[in-house]
Amino acid sequence: MALEFILPQDPHAGASGTFDVVIVGAGPSGLTAGIYCARGRLSTVILERNTAGGQMALTERIENYPGFPEGIPGFDLTEKMKKQATQFGADLREITTVAAMEPAEGGLWSVITDQETVTGKVIILAPGVVPKTVGVPGEAEFLGRGVSYCATCDGALYRGKQVAVIGGGDSAVEEGLFLTKFADAVHVIHRRDELRANKIAQERAFANRKMHFIWDSVPRVIRGETKVEGVEIQNVKTKALSMVPADGVFIYVGQLPNTGFLVNVVELDQWGYIVTDELMRTSQPGVFACGDAKIGPIKQIAWAVGEGALAGIQAEKYLDSMACVQATGASASACEAGLSEAGGDGAASAGGAGAEGAASAGGEPAASGDESPS
Numbered sequence: 001m002a003l004e005f006i007l008p009q010d011p012h013a014g015a016s017g018t019f020d021v022v023i024v025g026a027g028p029s030g031l032t033a034g035i036y037c038a039r040g041r042l043s044t045v046i047l048e049r050n051t052a053g054g055q056m057a058l059t060e061r062i063e064n065y066p067g068f069p070e071g072i073p074g075f076d077l078t079e080k081m082k083k084q085a086t087q088f089g090a091d092l093r094e095i096t097t098v099a100a101m102e103p104a105e106g107g108l109w110s111v112i113t114d115q116e117t118v119t120g121k122v123i124i125l126a127p128g129v130v131p132k133t134v135g136v137p138g139e140a141e142f143l144g145r146g147v148s149y150c151a152t153c154d155g156a157l158y159r160g161k162q163v164a165v166i167g168g169g170d171s172a173v174e175e176g177l178f179l180t181k182f183a184d185a186v187h188v189i190h191r192r193d194e195l196r197a198n199k200i201a202q203e204r205a206f207a208n209r210k211m212h213f214i215w216d217s218v219p220r221v222i223r224g225e226t227k228v229e230g231v232e233i234q235n236v237k238t239k240a241l242s243m244v245p246a247d248g249v250f251i252y253v254g255q256l257p258n259t260g261f262l263v264n265v266v267e268l269d270q271w272g273y274i275v276t277d278e279l280m281r282t283s284q285p286g287v288f289a290c291g292d293a294k295i296g297p298i299k300q301i302a303w304a305v306g307e308g309a310l311a312g313i314q315a316e317k318y319l320d321s322m323a324c325v326q327a328t329g330a331s332a333s334a335c336e337a338g339l340s341e342a343g344g345d346g347a348a349s350a351g352g353a354g355a356e357g358a359a360s361a362g363g364e365p366a367a368s369g370d371e372s373p374s
């Protein structure tokens with residue numbers, strides 16, 4: 001692809017640890033927000049506690065993301081998104097865990113990591129989710145010695161063996177199918193008599209002779225001496241107990257949002273997901289959220305990418321509006337109205353600075369966060 005439209009980033013942008021935009025999380029939504037912000041000439045840092053990609057990177061093959069009719073390994077799609085964000089100038093800092101964020105002077109936000117504190121005029125929260133545990137004896141004890149939450153990472157260890165998969169959703173069925181490449185038998189243990197997974201995955205799973213389904217059953221104990229030997233299960237209807245022999249147990253019973261550091265910072269729902277409006281605005285001015293850790297109807301890469309794009313565009317508009325407030329003394333709402341009348345092209349009708357002023361990395365801090373953009 002020709003890159004002649006890519007503008008060089010200001011080499012001093014973010015050098016002081018102050019950025020136009022700080023993105024927390026480098027899954028598909030965070031990386032997409034990074035592409036939009038960096039391409040909008042905003043100094044942008046993306047903080048990621050692991051390596052980039054989130055759950056996407058752990059997915060063996062992605063078949064429902066547009067543009068890849070043959071499917072694409074999650075790792076490869078991650079690499080492409082990462083390259084796209086960084087080539088536009090986003091500063092991706094992996095293995096950097098965000099511990100807290102708090103308001104700073106001048107309407108800025110401090111984001112405190114295990115390595116440094118960075119400051120942002122705008123924050124985009126894209127912290128993603130982690131796998132839920134099933135909470136049975138043996139699960140924690142055998143973690144890394146037979147219990148796994150990642151078939152892509154650990155599946156090859158079970159060549160010629162048998163494994164159990166707990167759950168009946170997309171992850172359980174799709175990752176179970178992946179495990180049939182290695183294991184001789186994959187026992188899917190599901191608490192109901194009907195799968196939650198999408199229909200194509202179900203059809204493939206039912207047609208695969210290595211996939212065995214154990215219905216209406218939940219795990220009670222993961223058993224073994226030095227390594228996993230099987231799962232004791234209970235039928236939820238008959239209450240009967242039985243043993244499923246397995247050398248490995250893969251747990252796919254859903255996900256939890258990585259939002260512990262956001263308690264009392266932005267509004268979360270009762271399950272810990274970040275509450276936003278339709279423009280990705282959280283309860284705090286200048287703080288946006290996108291991706292799986294945010295409330296939303298589905299958890300899909302295509303959806304996360306759309307939210308990341310919207311959050312990135314909203315970040316830019318917010319900075320334009322704050323620059324206009326500073327330059328003109330007009331209210332945030334007047335500036336926003338002026339900017340939208342001007343087609344996002346500058347604050348002409350509000351009589352102030354346009355996108356250029358707002359987007360410059362070394363510019364003055366945004367106006368006080370007292371004026372909510374919502």
Ligand code: NAP
Nearest residue numbers: 134167168169170171172191192196252253254255298299
């Ligand atoms: P999920 O859709 O929430 O499914 C979790 C599964 O685990 C359900 O079958 C659930 O049973 C079962 N379960 C939950 N708690 C349990 C417990 N304590 N004991 C036993 N079983 C339990 O989670 P997921 O499969 O990880 O998927 C998460 C999201 O990512 C979903 O929105 C999914 O669509 C999406 N995703 C999409 C794709 C794709 O499009 N290819 C791939 C992977 C994930 P019930 O069915 O009885 O509730």
